Amino acid sequence: MSSKPPHSKDRARPGPGKDPKRKPNSRKAAAKKAARSGASADAKVRTPAASKPARAVQPAGWVLRSAPGLGRTLLAELRHDRLLGADERADLLWQRNHDLLFAPRLTRVPVAHELRIAEDVLRCLAYGRYKLSDSQLDRLAQLLQGQRRRLVVTADGKHFNRHDLFRFLNRELSRRGVKLDDSAKAPLLVFCIEQAYYACIPVREADETTGRDRRQVEREGSLPPPIAAAMAFMTRPADDDTVLDPVCGSGTLLAEAGGYAPGARLIGTDQDLQAVKTARRNLKTFETAEIDHGDACALDLPTESVHLVLANLPFGKQYGDVGENRTLYSEILQEIRRVAAPKDFRAALLVSDRHLLREAAKTAGLKIVHETAIRVRGEDAVIALLHLPPTR
């Protein structure tokens, strides 16, 4: 997998952004100067029809975005769902607030129960590097004909200036007959990451994923469902698993485990009665869900009865206390160790303090096999995968 953005062969047009390879072009520079001075009102209006004979154009690919740190997990889900051919490439890029995956081709259009880790699934209409060429603009205009869109430009890195690109696109696309309107609901999203740009329209947002409409009540501190999905996906829930979240809050992790394995038995506990009520409502369509009031440090469950644990342990901000977390993590992990089934046991735990978790896992006799650094609502955190240590 390459982390390099894709290359565009089409770099002819001057536009916002600096092309280090561009040779001086006095005619274009003069035209640009004239445009800046106001002569642009007389400039020739380019329409796709005027520039070349109309031809059906296809979108250039797909863009999927995840929470920061989960791009590789999303790529694994893409391959797991066989949406990416075995020898097809996907580029992983990093935005300030998202990981972004660009795939020129998927094997089919993703359906609503797939790609649970994606925060959004977007059709990429045009992409390239350095410049938006005339042909890229024509192509975008053709794909956007008849639509009203709100233009949103974001730029990570120094190459593109967000405001300049916004003005440039507004002008060039309007000239080509595209209706851009700040009050339109549907956006045209243009992401720039260093020299690369991607012009996209949303196909699906995270809350349109299958099952998420069952979520009836929100609770402060609840995990965004795509992050909960990533944790569940990492542990590959199966229909014959008993899945436990000992600090279930609003039940997000159990709901996502059920999204991958609808037959799994889902057990949740929380010491807060309000959380229990919320989780029960959010999971009421899962016949296999059992949510109870209880203490994660003294679970009312038989020894060796749980195959999979998913938990977002209190960070010590909204819930719990940073000082008390050492004892709390240690006691919760010892209880997880007690209920862990001897065969194929796995757990995914989300914490903000990886050192505290490592200490607690060691004391409890659980082995951390992988750690993924992520950001949850702007805060650094880690998802740790745990197994039972191998028996000799």
Ligand SMILES: C[S@@+](CC[C@H](N)C(=O)[O-])C[C@H]1O[C@@H](n2cnc3c(N)ncnc32)[C@H](O)[C@@H]1O
């Ligand atoms: C970060 S929240 C979990 C959020 C949850 N993943 C969600 O999406 O809503 C942590 C939860 O741990 C619960 N909690 C803290 N200590 C606990 C304990 N000893 N036993 C059970 N629950 C506990 C809190 O009440 C809180 O609901």
